[in-house]
Amino acid sequence: MIVAMNTAMEASVAFRDVLAGERMPRAACLFVDSSLFGAQKAAEELGLPTIALRTGSAACFNCILAYPMLHQNGYLPPEESQLDMPVKELPPLRVRDLFLSSRADHDMLSKFLAKATHAARSYSALVLNTFEALETDELEKIGDEIGIAMVLATGPLHRLSSKTEGTAGRSCNVLPHEDHTCIEWLDTQITGSVLYVSVGSLACMDSGELSEVAWGLANSGQPFLWVVRQDLVPGSDGPCLPKGFDDMVMGRGRVTPWAPQQEVLAHRAVGGFWTHNGWNSTLESVAEGCPMICRPQFADQMMNARYVDAVWGIGFELEGELERNKIGEAILKLMKGSEGEAMRKRAGELKKKVASCFESGGSSLLAINELIDHVSSL
Template sequence: MVRSYDMLLDKGYLPATESNLHMPIKELPPLQVRDLFDPSKLPNQEIGQKILNLAIETTTNSSGAIFNTFEALEPHELEMIRDELVHNGIPPFAVGPLHKLMSSRGDGAVTSLLNQDRSCIEWLDTQALGSVLYVSFGSVVHVTPDEFLEMAWGLANSGKPFLWVVRRGLVLGVEKQEVPEGFDSAVEGRGKVIEWAPQQEVLAHPAVGGFWTHNGWNSTLESIYEGMPMLSRPIFGDQLPTGRYVHNTWKIGILLEGVLEREEVEKTIKRLLGEDEGVEIRGRAKVLKEKKRMSLESSGSSQQAVDKLINHILSL
């Protein structure tokens, strides 16, 4: 991807401007120019370039490259990467999803960054099958106060049950965000707001029917593993191309772009959890879930990659 950035810069795709933001990149379908990491848009371009240079240097000097993905999810992309790395004597290993490798350790290790509010599991137990929208933007992403307000009333007006993670620091400039006045009464009995959730357990819960996510890679893989359709709202970095893949390539979610408005939020939630478009999305998500399950079997691609990785390390 780093080398692809340089290639696209040479071709005149970047930096992104108002005139080319929506331009498709034929070398990297289904991406558009606005989806790519562009150092020229960072407050400090020098740091952005250092990140790119460090990525190239680290990869070039490595004895192997480990990827948190699996063959059936990105076959074309992995083939491109494999061709380039093997040419330079760097074997690649697609061993994902790493969160399942961690959970299979059986030692009770907790990897959550924040304290989990497990009351949400008891609440989910009282909800109808596949009815709840789980909403979480991870541990790093921020939203503006206006975006938070539109999220709140979009959720309220949708009429759908939801579990919303509003962690400390989610809203820019606010340590602990309170829901708007009148929100609690509007969603009484069908909405629950907590500071942090045991996400993998939530996504596996039968009451959850969709995941409104920022499309961080870990959250995306956890959602794919559980066959969970996504409402995608990427914010920055790798989230942007991931959201594009969820919507355009894998077709297991709906991409919510542009200025966040409560009417569009309400409409998109109803589409995702509805009986028409939502049924098709859920069907594709279940198919991808099964492919993921197969990759983790003893003869599956991820397990074979782990075995090859171990043998490679032992040979060094």
């Protein structure tokens, strides 16, 4: 879809005419998602500066910039026998943590990312949804790689909106309505006792995996809040939880089609998060000091999970096939074990750093003010 949008922008003069002031006052600059380099090309032709927004991590953007190197050095396309090989140029990543899969069209991606990288070197400024204390080295590397002085870490951006408005997608009716009654249920639970389970709006599982997760949660004995979307199991009329599950978890477990995630993660009763590690979910968990069980599936999720585990030390990956006993052990490791407690402590320190970002003199607040000053000067 993104490739098609860029192709359309490059082929049409309509967008260029808008920027040029043919249909409204001429723009002073273009503020655009960094994936839409077709828009940036039109702005460049008109001499308009472009400010780009990256909604993913700084580490992910560095991986995009390194794509030609990853090919040249033989990491891509990935070979099954090399998935655990360290990518020594991008520590702590392994081949299997890269944002591309063996099913990707690498020729198409090479051309797409080459254009994106070329566009990045022409940015007037780059804005990222991260914060300096989380990705210090990665942010510095971006500035060195693309050669622009203004790389601004303004995140976590969800902290700039209210919790009622901050959960993505509600206004466009793409996702289910949030079940706010689950907050009332959380109010009845012991502080730090509940595992929140959600794989986001796109990740899926088959019926066998759903059953194993259900019994893993049930057998763990741990309280949980589990988001089970209507489309979680593709090709079905809706997920069907195993017989006897409801009776076994009555009072201890809550299943809901969709939850107000930021509010859930901020709730005193929630002590852990089983997540797919999309960047928004990862950053929201970091912001609330909530350690994670990581179950990534595609795109940048593997990379995010790797940083959660190997860099920040606030979670671990649940690898291999989903199996109820292994799931139960992972839950107890996070919620009851000494390793989980150490992860929770480190997550709490990151939560403090998030809070300080938006205080007077905080890194994200300074970056936002710098962005405002830059836009005002154009």
